Amino acid sequence: MSDAEAVGRERGPSEDVPTTSEAIDSPLLEVEGLRKEFGGVTAVDGASFRVAPGSFTGLIGPNGAGKSTTFNCITGIHDPTAGTVRFDGRDVTGLPPYALAERGLVRTFQIARELSEMTVLENVMLAPPGQVGESAIRAVLPGLREEVERDEADVVEEAWETLSFFEIDHLAHENAGNLSGGQRKLLEMARVLMTDPEMVLLDEPLAGVNPTLEEKLLDRIDELRREGLTFLLVEHDMDVIMEHCEHIIVMHQGRVLAEGDAETVQRDERVLEAYLGGDV
Numbered sequence: 001m002s003d004a005e006a007v008g009r010e011r012g013p014s015e016d017v018p019t020t021s022e023a024i025d026s027p028l029l030e031v032e033g034l035r036k037e038f039g040g041v042t043a044v045d046g047a048s049f050r051v052a053p054g055s056f057t058g059l060i061g062p063n064g065a066g067k068s069t070t071f072n073c074i075t076g077i078h079d080p081t082a083g084t085v086r087f088d089g090r091d092v093t094g095l096p097p098y099a100l101a102e103r104g105l106v107r108t109f110q111i112a113r114e115l116s117e118m119t120v121l122e123n124v125m126l127a128p129p130g131q132v133g134e135s136a137i138r139a140v141l142p143g144l145r146e147e148v149e150r151d152e153a154d155v156v157e158e159a160w161e162t163l164s165f166f167e168i169d170h171l172a173h174e175n176a177g178n179l180s181g182g183q184r185k186l187l188e189m190a191r192v193l194m195t196d197p198e199m200v201l202l203d204e205p206l207a208g209v210n211p212t213l214e215e216k217l218l219d220r221i222d223e224l225r226r227e228g229l230t231f232l233l234v235e236h237d238m239d240v241i242m243e244h245c246e247h248i249i250v251m252h253q254g255r256v257l258a259e260g261d262a263e264t265v266q267r268d269e270r271v272l273e274a275y276l277g278g279d280v
């Protein structure tokens with residue numbers, strides 16, 4: 001019997017499982033005892049894990065495991081019923097998305113209807129938090145006009161660089177609503193990058209993306225990681241998770257069932273049983 005099998009037989013789902021991320025000494029993101037109830041439904045039931053800075057971490061689990069709810073609790077969409085979320089050593093539990101973005105923790109958002117009527121370039125230029133409103137106010141203050149103009153020129157330059165990085169600069173003047181599903185995902189990533197994040201959370205970034213664009217998106221993520229960005233990804237495509245994520249967290253029934261590298265997770269019998277719908 002392998003170690004994993006032995007662990008699987010000795011422990012039930014309600015007990016704590018050993019977590020390799022406990023070994024991460026200085027996590028960038030730390031989720032502890034996270035719990036979220038919706039009426040009588042417990043969607044997340046005491047999930048705890050850590051994400052190392054500069055890592056590409058995957059969050060997986062069968063349908064209904066609590067991945068999206070966990071994601072939404074971390075990114076300020078849901079208020080957790082209990083537990084804490086720490087980012088860069090600070091408690092950020094329950095902070096709204098804009099406050100998290102100011103601290104460097106961002107998630108991708110689908111392009112909203114109003115934004116789909118704007119061009120790709122406008123979408124990217126609007127992404128930095130507070131940019132437009134702030135500039136508009138500062139533009140009317142005497143003495144600051146020059147500085148504002150310089151700021152805006154920087155944003156335009158950065159917007160073009162970001163579009164070119166994702167190879168969608170040729171679409172700059174196209175309405176965002178006319179993009180294909182895959183091109184939209186690239187635009188969503190470009191918008192995120194404009195906020196100068198430290199950590200990016202991605203929920204199903206490859207859903208509906210054709211293989212060519214998928215490769216492009218994954219290449220860009222790998223490149224950004226090499227520059228020091230941290231990624232946490234919820235994704236159903238196991239091949240992508242196993243190939244690209246060096247740390248994988250498996251959720252089941254609202255808790256962390258197992259975690260480790262691809263090999264560790266793949267040979268963990270509890271993971272297999274959870275995916276097959278077995279009683280773990």
Ligand SMILES: Nc1ncnc2c1ncn2[C@@H]1O[C@H](COP(=O)(O)OP(=O)(O)OP(=O)(O)O)[C@@H](O)[C@H]1O
Nearest residue numbers: 038041042043061062063064065066067068069070
């Ligand atoms: N707003 C809500 N109200 C009530 N129950 C909810 C709500 N959101 C999620 N749930 C329930 O919480 C549980 C976890 O759902 P969640 O969407 O987080 O899982 P998931 O792992 O992301 O699933 P999937 O892979 O199918 O997207 C499910 O039983 C789901 O029905």
